[in-house]
């Protein structure tokens with residue numbers, strides 16, 4: 001008899017991973033990738049433990065799933081996470097072609113214990129952008145400089161390229 005694992009059970013496991021991770025020198029976030037055929041890959045936040053600001057629980061779960069499956073495309077997979085993904089994690093899920101994201105606590109809950117998820121959402125809504133981190137285009141004036149489109153043109157003509 002096969003037992004069906006529900007979305008609530010995956011989410012509950014993500015929360016338990018998060019709590020256990022705090023007691024293992026990590027941040028209070030846990031996540032899981034569940035593929036269309038039911039394979040599961042856990043991720044926890046290791047930012048301070050590994051000195052890696054990108055090691056959010058969701059990114060860690062995506063990296064583990066991709067590495068173990070030998071794929072960069074997780075189409076059909078669901079990302080469960082103990083807390084609403086920040087913009088970086090959402091972008092990572094988009095790049096991995098994750099089908100759906102399910103979360104428990106939200107960005108405001110994260111803010112209540114000092115995390116900047118809600119602030120960074122504001123950045124993408126153009127709030128205080130220049131004060132937080134200006135992003136600007138720079139035109140290269142030196143005629144010896146490579147053209148900005150050079151890498152794309154090279155990519156475009158490469159027959160062996162792998163699109164993603």
Ligand SMILES: Nc1nc2[nH]cnc2c(=O)[nH]1
Pocket residue numbers: 027029044045055056057058081083084085086089110115116117
């Ligand atoms: N959702 C989420 N938010 C965070 N904010 C800081 N770290 C994390 C993380 O790992 N996951």
